[in-house]
Amino acid sequence: MNVTVLGSGAWGTALALVLIENGNQVTLWSYFKEESDRLKQLGENPMLEGVKLPETLMLTYDINCVAGSDVVVMATPSFAVRSTARKLAPLVKSGTILVNVAKGIEKETSLRLSQVITEEVGEKCPVVVLCGPTHAEEVGRGIPSAIVAASESRMAAHVVQELFMNERFRVYASPDVIGVEIGAAMKNVIALCAGVIDGMGFGDNTRAMLVTRGLTEIARLGTALGGKQSSFAGLAGVGDLIVTCTSMNSRNHRAGILLGQGKTIEEAIEEMGGAVVEGYYAAASARGLAQKAGVEMPISEAAYQVLYEGLDIREAFLGLMTRSKKDEIEDTWL
Numbered sequence: 001m002n003v004t005v006l007g008s009g010a011w012g013t014a015l016a017l018v019l020i021e022n023g024n025q026v027t028l029w030s031y032f033k034e035e036s037d038r039l040k041q042l043g044e045n046p047m048l049e050g051v052k053l054p055e056t057l058m059l060t061y062d063i064n065c066v067a068g069s070d071v072v073v074m075a076t077p078s079f080a081v082r083s084t085a086r087k088l089a090p091l092v093k094s095g096t097i098l099v100n101v102a103k104g105i106e107k108e109t110s111l112r113l114s115q116v117i118t119e120e121v122g123e124k125c126p127v128v129v130l131c132g133p134t135h136a137e138e139v140g141r142g143i144p145s146a147i148v149a150a151s152e153s154r155m156a157a158h159v160v161q162e163l164f165m166n167e168r169f170r171v172y173a174s175p176d177v178i179g180v181e182i183g184a185a186m187k188n189v190i191a192l193c194a195g196v197i198d199g200m201g202f203g204d205n206t207r208a209m210l211v212t213r214g215l216t217e218i219a220r221l222g223t224a225l226g227g228k229q230s231s232f233a234g235l236a237g238v239g240d241l242i243v244t245c246t247s248m249n250s251r252n253h254r255a256g257i258l259l260g261q262g263k264t265i266e267e268a269i270e271e272m273g274g275a276v277v278e279g280y281y282a283a284a285s286a287r288g289l290a291q292k293a294g295v296e297m298p299i300s301e302a303a304y305q306v307l308y309e310g311l312d313i314r315e316a317f318l319g320l321m322t323r324s325k326k327d328e329i330e331d332t333w334l
Contacts, residue, residue, distance in 0.1 A: 010047035010136035012075030078104025085120035103184040105285035126156035131184035132235040133243035150180040179227030183237040190214030192279035194245035195256020252279040
């Protein structure tokens with residue numbers, strides 16, 4: 001198939017390598033000419049150090065490369081999804097499958113990213129969401145991984161499943177776009193908080209508490225919006241949460257550690273070389289979505305207050321620990 005990957009960061013590049021390995025004709029698009037030129041010059045992406053780019057991988061900064069593509073993979077940061085979709089809308093042919101791999105909720109509208117893409121491109125192109133516990137650094141090196149392709153179109157989900165799947169990259173299909181997107185977006189907030197726990201010097205008990213109750217919040221929001229409960233026990237739910245909350249490959253986790261050590265979010269991002277910390281943006285957009293849905297999300301709310309309102313981290317943590325008594329299972333007693 002003729003596939004274009006929009007976004008030459010670590011994840012876009014890693015997915016392009018999988019697609020090349022599977023025998024597809026692949027073009028990797030960079031937003032900046034300088035970035036595309038650097039990839040050509042180095043023969044590798046510095047974000048995936050030591051992983052050589054195949055000579056058959058076409059590199060460009062011309063957005064017109066999407067014309068004629070059978071599949072377009074959108075691997076831009078979440079905040080750039082709308083602007084990128086707007087650029088490609090007049091260029092893609094009807095029936096082109098759009099695969100979104102960015103994770104987040106649009107802050108201004110509280111829309112899921114698949115909804116943003118459909119708003120800009122219209123109904124002429126089916127949208128598939130590709131999410132799961134997959135660090136780009138590991139996928140790029142061929143370490144066995146699994147992911148889920150979710151779409152309202154069974155055909156589109158199965159095409160993407162076939163397109164990406166090989167002996168080291170397993171793909172499951174799902175009809176639950178809402179559950180997969182909410183799980184993928186919200187785990188970045190919880191991963192940021194898990195990093196804070198580590199940065200504050202707490203232990204395994206505290207991290208397990210945070211991650212478990214974070215998953216409860218994610219599922220509560222996702223099901224309120226129409227997602228399936230089972231998705232939150234799947235790859236884009238607990239799977240993505242585990243890998244993001246426990247690995248130093250996670251930018252959200254690393255940023256959280258710096259916050260827990262006393263840095264501001266601006267200082268943390270600067271110390272990480274200006275890397276995109278999706279959990280920072282997701283904390284704001286998730287708060288708006290939770291308020292719209294009337295869902296209580298105390299961890300996410302505390303994260304928002306720390307990141308955007310200057311609440312002291314230790315005060316936020318104490319507030320979570322001293323909340324009123326709750327039943328763990330949200331059902332009535334028999």
